[in-house]
Amino acid sequence: MVRFETELTVRYYETDQMGVVHHSNYIRYFECGRIEMLKAFGLPVERIEKEGVMMPIVSVDCHYRLPSTMGEVLRIVCTIKKLPVTRLVIDTDVLNADGVRIAYGVVTLGFIDTLTRRPSRCPASLTKVILEHNVGEIG
Amino acid sequence: MVRFETELTVRYYETDQMGVVHHSNYIRYFECGRIEMLKAFGLPVERIEKEGVMMPIVSVDCHYRLPSTMGEVLRIVCTIKKLPVTRLVIDTDVLNADGVRIAYGVVTLGFIDTLTRRPSRCPASLTKVILEHNVGEIG
Amino acid sequence: MVRFETELTVRYYETDQMGVVHHSNYIRYFECGRIEMLKAFGLPVERIEKEGVMMPIVSVDCHYRLPSTMGEVLRIVCTIKKLPVTRLVIDTDVLNADGVRIAYGVVTLGFIDTLTRRPSRCPASLTKVILEHNVGEIG
Amino acid sequence: MVRFETELTVRYYETDQMGVVHHSNYIRYFECGRIEMLKAFGLPVERIEKEGVMMPIVSVDCHYRLPSTMGEVLRIVCTIKKLPVTRLVIDTDVLNADGVRIAYGVVTLGFIDTLTRRPSRCPASLTKVILEHNVGEIG
Numbered sequence: 208m209v210r211f212e213t214e215l216t217v218r219y220y221e222t223d224q225m226g227v228v229h230h231s232n233y234i235r236y237f238e239c240g241r242i243e244m245l246k247a248f249g250l251p252v253e254r255i256e257k258e259g260v261m262m263p264i265v266s267v268d269c270h271y272r273l274p275s276t277m278g279e280v281l282r283i284v285c286t287i288k289k290l291p292v293t294r295l296v297i298d299t300d301v302l303n304a305d306g307v308r309i310a311y312g313v314v315t316l317g318f319i320d321t322l323t324r325r326p327s328r329c330p331a332s333l334t335k336v337i338l339e340h341n342v343g344e345i346g
Numbered sequence: 347m348v349r350f351e352t353e354l355t356v357r358y359y360e361t362d363q364m365g366v367v368h369h370s371n372y373i374r375y376f377e378c379g380r381i382e383m384l385k386a387f388g389l390p391v392e393r394i395e396k397e398g399v400m401m402p403i404v405s406v407d408c409h410y411r412l413p414s415t416m417g418e419v420l421r422i423v424c425t426i427k428k429l430p431v432t433r434l435v436i437d438t439d440v441l442n443a444d445g446v447r448i449a450y451g452v453v454t455l456g457f458i459d460t461l462t463r464r465p466s467r468c469p470a471s472l473t474k475v476i477l478e479h480n481v482g483e484i485g
Numbered sequence: 486m487v488r489f490e491t492e493l494t495v496r497y498y499e500t501d502q503m504g505v506v507h508h509s510n511y512i513r514y515f516e517c518g519r520i521e522m523l524k525a526f527g528l529p530v531e532r533i534e535k536e537g538v539m540m541p542i543v544s545v546d547c548h549y550r551l552p553s554t555m556g557e558v559l560r561i562v563c564t565i566k567k568l569p570v571t572r573l574v575i576d577t578d579v580l581n582a583d584g585v586r587i588a589y590g591v592v593t594l595g596f597i598d599t600l601t602r603r604p605s606r607c608p609a610s611l612t613k614v615i616l617e618h619n620v621g622e623i624g
Numbered sequence: 625m626v627r628f629e630t631e632l633t634v635r636y637y638e639t640d641q642m643g644v645v646h647h648s649n650y651i652r653y654f655e656c657g658r659i660e661m662l663k664a665f666g667l668p669v670e671r672i673e674k675e676g677v678m679m680p681i682v683s684v685d686c687h688y689r690l691p692s693t694m695g696e697v698l699r700i701v702c703t704i705k706k707l708p709v710t711r712l713v714i715d716t717d718v719l720n721a722d723g724v725r726i727a728y729g730v731v732t733l734g735f736i737d738t739l740t741r742r743p744s745r746c747p748a749s750l751t752k753v754i755l756e757h758n759v760g761e762i763g
Contacts, residue, residue, distance in 0.1 A: 223502070224554075231498055
């Protein structure tokens with residue numbers, strides 16, 4: 208299992224007229240989390256794209272439990288439980304400063320060959336960094 | 347069953363460096379669809395909020411099948427299959443100009459009393475317009 | 486002079502916790518206006534980009550006079566007063582349903598050769614459609 | 625003169641199909657800069673709003689010199705040269721990791737009494753923190 212935490216601060220323009228973060232932004236926070244994870248692992252998304260692989264989103268879901276407001280520091284926790292083959296599945300939690308889970312969801316990414324625009328397999332470079340950061344059993 | 351279609355054009359800033367609409371924007375398109383539906387039904391969200399009820403998102407999911415690009419006209423189709431009690435569930439499809447489904451998902455909204463900030467039931471005004479626009483069996 | 490009007494409806498997620506449209510979105514509305522203009526003129530931005538010319542923004546300003554709220558229908562008015570050579574300058578006004586100007590600004594775009602990534606001149610196709618839609622004196 | 629620097633990382637969804645940050649996002653980066661500044665000064669925007677003063681944007685401009693791409697770390701530099709009375713003017717620069725200025729602009733904010741919704745003066749709490757952080761002559 209790979210687990211990575213990062214923090215971000217809720218931005219003013221991310222709130223809506225209910226006074227809280229608009230729900231669509233958590234989908235973006237999920238992305239911020241996994242992008243920081245890959246960067247921290249030494250394999251930023253830009254490099255994967257330069258290696259000729261794009262990672263389009265196959266599906267995403269998000270469950271909202273508590274609102275968050277402007278200026279709050281949120282913790283984004285990404286977890287990979289299975290070694291990717293044709294899909295990379297990332298469980299993502301969003302915690303507030305008290306450690307309370309305010310939203311969570313699952314993001315499934317695919318792999319596309321940039322040149323042929325056809326589905327491909329998880330690039331070896333990504334498998335490698337996932338295995339390097341595996342802190343528990345991984346499927 | 348209530349069914350409502352609306353159209354929108356993909357905006358330039360909604361694309362990302364893959365050259366296609368960023369996946370988070372479909373969550374926003376879903377919202378555009380249901381907001382136009384309520385407006386067309388004579389009960390715009392602003393009025394529901396003024397009546398003292400907010401409709402926070404409980405959960406959302408989205409499955410992505412095909413990309414869409416800048417300038418494309420998308421059709422957003424919202425379907426309500428069950429009369430809401432404490433939850434309003436809206437199936438949402440996004441079709442391209444050829445009628446092909448490019449994304450779909452389910453949005454579940456709750457009801458919150460604006461004053462007490464506590465969960466409430468579906469306001470009678472909303473139940474009424476749903477029944478008025480019921481074009482088939484509804485649960 | 487070329488003048489073009491288009492309409493758009495304020496989206497829920499474009500509001501912020503002040504209950505009004507976040508100021509950054511007017512910059513996006515400006516873009517929606519000019520993109521619809523070019524499309525209506527038969528020369529959509531996608532085609533200009535396919536012809537090998539990108540139009541990066543050189544500068545933009547915006548003056549805010551009145552707020553706008555969710556669901557409002559805004560009218561975006563784009564005006565071109567001078568035939569572009571190395572720059573395309575578009576005055577943009579945003580009016581509410583009462584015809585009152587709520588924001589306005591000037592957008593200056595440049596022309597970049599997609600291949601060389603160097604500044605280029607206004608493509609002939611764009612000059613042509615501007616002249617075709619000239620309804621008054623143009624500099 | 626008050627000067628404050630903060631950093632942010634360009635997010636994936638902030639890029640557009642040109643492969644660079646969409647121009648509207650710099651307006652948002654400007655806001656991130658000044659909001660971090662006020663927070664660092666011990667007077668976050670949320671507190672100013674709770675004190676009954678909103679700070680709507682009066683005008684903004686932005687000049688774009690170089691593009692920035694996904695993952696880049698940008699430095700946002702906010703400068704206040706004059707003590708605000710009815711307007712707060714913040715010069716804002718965006719520098720890349722090499723210290724090269726890629727965008728800059730001026731943001732002018734007003735002050736509105738939350739209750740009366742009428743223009744008001746700069747709250748004393750804000751004048752105080754500006755004077756406390758004055759590192760040079762201020763007008």
